[in-house]
Amino acid sequence: MAALLELEGVTHRWPPGGCGRRERLALRDLTLAVAPGELVGVWGTRHSGRSTLLLVAAGMVRPSEGAVRFDGRPLARAPMLGVRGGIGCCDRVFDPVIADTAIEHVAAPLLSGAVSDREAERAAYDQLERVGAADLAELEPADLDPAEALRVGLARATIARPRLLVVDEPTTAVRAAQERPLLSLLHSFAREERIAVLMTADDAAALAGVDRALSLSRGVLRGGAPAPAPAADAAPRGRGAPAGDPAGDGLPAGRVVPLPLPLREGR
């Protein structure tokens, strides 16, 4: 099966910073292919390069050397972050300039000319429900614990129906009892919705049951067993969808831009 995401010979150097910080080599000649619907876990400690890997995979950082392709197209020429059927990036940072409440943050990526505020809010509520966070809709990010913030972050990252979801350290600062439900949620995106998931973790628990477990150390990626063939009965969301609707969800294709519009209409 053709890879959805391909990193080939990727090396990344962070330039020298202030306070005499020297150039840092974060990724070294890294090659990785992620298939549609595949769940890939990358274990690494601090400074292993794991966050840089996700930034490069999402197209948020252009590598110093090497190629990054999504669906066979170079990410440098065709950015896919936030694009319907593209790449969703989950983090737990919620900019108060964008929105106030959880539901507004989740809806924000949909607020372009093609989707009304009401539709965006409805979709956001559905997505919060999908991740088990509907009751958090009206809370502000500061009121969320780390597990809740991750759920809201996941709802935001998946509202545009991406085909690849990147998640940095999903279980960091999360209580032990909350780890498995969160990881199950990530698994469900891959198993039920055929969204490929690339996650990094410094906790081996995040590797349980993944399709491929990898390790990253000083920017060197060490690979696990090849990805198993996907189940024949599980069609990807976008399969068979019209060209203008790669996510197959009936919503128009194209880049969705977060807008700082408040959402006050009722649901």
Place this chain on the structure above:
Amino acid sequence: MKSNVSAAVLSLVIEQPSVGASVCRRFETRYHGLLGSGRQHIYDTLARLVRQGLLERVPRDLLDALEGDDGRGPTADGYRATARGARAYRGWLTEPVEPSKLSRQETLIRLASTQPNDRATALALIDRYEQVILRLMQETALEAGNLMDELVADERTDFAQAELRWVQRTREKLGGL
């Protein structure tokens, strides 16, 4: 090679051609807690390795740096590895390790049997062991069937976490990336 004790004895002789008593002493020091074997068993192993053509006897006075008294007479022969023995040793060191918690023991025995200046082989062992641990986690079900399954999965996860950190520390000490 069928037994880890045989491979360990062979590695000690490759590291330093020795008389039996010296092999016994070094075996006890190096493999303490990893391999248990009485002195008679080690002598039997030396004799078997000679019969198999992996070691050969050499007169004691031909060996350099022999230490201590063999306890079998001052003229007891020493042992050194044959070319076939060296090949068998290399083959054993590079054998794949099956993913299970026993693979930790297997890896440590091989690491202890690696010649001190052979960092490349030690790094390769560590890389292979890391793959074993990653596979172990890959094959660990996220959803446990019942409480006991969950407890076992928890223990396996903690084990994997500790081993992955050990792999990383060891790799750094060996000068690998």
